[in-house]
Amino acid sequence: MDRTSKARGELDRLGRSLRAQLSALITDLTIRVHLRRLSLDEPKLADPREPLRYHYATIYQGNRPATVTAAETASRATSLLRAAGWDVTASQEDDDGILWTVIVAHRDGSDIRILTSEDTPVVSFRGQTAVVALRPPQPVQQPEPVRTPETVTPGYVLCYECEGLGWCPRCAGRGWMFAGSQRKSRCNECHARKVCPICRGQGELSASGLSQYQRGHYPGLE
Ligand SMILES: [Zn+2]
Ligand SMILES: [Zn+2]
Incomplete structure (x- = not known):
């Protein structure tokens, strides 16, 4: 039990x-x-x-x-x-x-x-x-990344925000954060959507679709 x-x-x-x-x-x-x-x-x-x-x-x-x-x-x-x-x-x-x-x-x-x-x-x-x-507090578990350098789609780069995680990197995909005295508050990065707001959960971005600003995150990219 x-x-x-x-x-x-x-x-x-x-x-x-x-x-x-x-x-x-x-x-x-x-x-x-x-x-x-x-x-x-x-x-x-x-x-x-x-x-x-x-x-x-x-x-x-x-x-x-x-x-x-x-x-x-x-x-x-x-x-x-x-x-x-x-x-x-x-x-x-x-x-x-x-x-x-x-x-x-x-x-x-x-x-x-x-x-x-x-x-x-x-x-x-x-x-x-x-x-x-009745429910012991759950330990914070880091989810598995949806993309890694080995599994990134050709022509795509790992998302600079979540580094391939796909889930919101701030709240680790929970949608909420602890905000003092164990109270939960809505994650202010994903606004409870749980996925990374940059790649929208894909973990990767199309290299040809990057904005000028986003290219700055990938200095090695042509
Ligand atoms: Zn991302
Ligand atoms: Zn979040």
């Missing part, structure tokens, strides 16, 4: 575990349960920089039964989570005049937050797994 599929397997395990825990909490604490709304089928991109990092993340809202207070809901959530090995803390948060009890739980790098209030029957759940890099 390579590193990427091992990381994906680990992330999927965390995702399944988060889904199981949230499903148990939602079923226990709320009425008219719609677990399909959990939308934990695919990992989401958490950080677009290389290496790309993913997590499972979801938000769910339900209502507590009319006979159950928010305090009882918070206490029940805390004991369910602690019994399942989560580290749990509770605090109060005032949001626009609604006083929420906020339960925050951590386990294996995953987080669950549950908000409940005596001012509303709504109980909201937020869950996310640890963030996992």
Whole structure:
């Protein structure tokens, strides 16, 4: 198993575990349960920089039964989570005049937050797994040149810009460059076309078609 599929397997395990825990909490604490709304089928991109990092993340809202207070809901959530090995803390948060009890739980790098209030029957759940890099950064590979001094077509010369590479010599045919903190930016030589802008990917130029300026690159040429 390579590193990427091992990381994906680990992330999927965390995702399944988060889904199981949230499903148990939602079923226990709320009425008219719609677990399909959990939308934990695919990992989401958490950080677009290389290496790309993913997590499972979801938000769910339900209502507590009319006979159950928010305090009882918070206490029940805390004991369910602690019994399942989560580290749990509770605090109060005032949001626009609604006083929420906020339960925050951590386990294996995953987080669950549950908000409940005596001012509303709504109980909201937020869950996310640890963030996992799924594709290791690719080493920069130099492509093979399309023309070499041995394979240049008679009557042609190797392109002075890419020396026969054919691919854009600045970005090595990737179309993008790293621009600080591993962010990608469009290659400013080929403008993401990936091929050498002088020979347009041929790696060679017709000797008779060279401009005056281009001939300057070939001092030996008649
Ligand atoms: Zn070229
Ligand atoms: Zn380029």
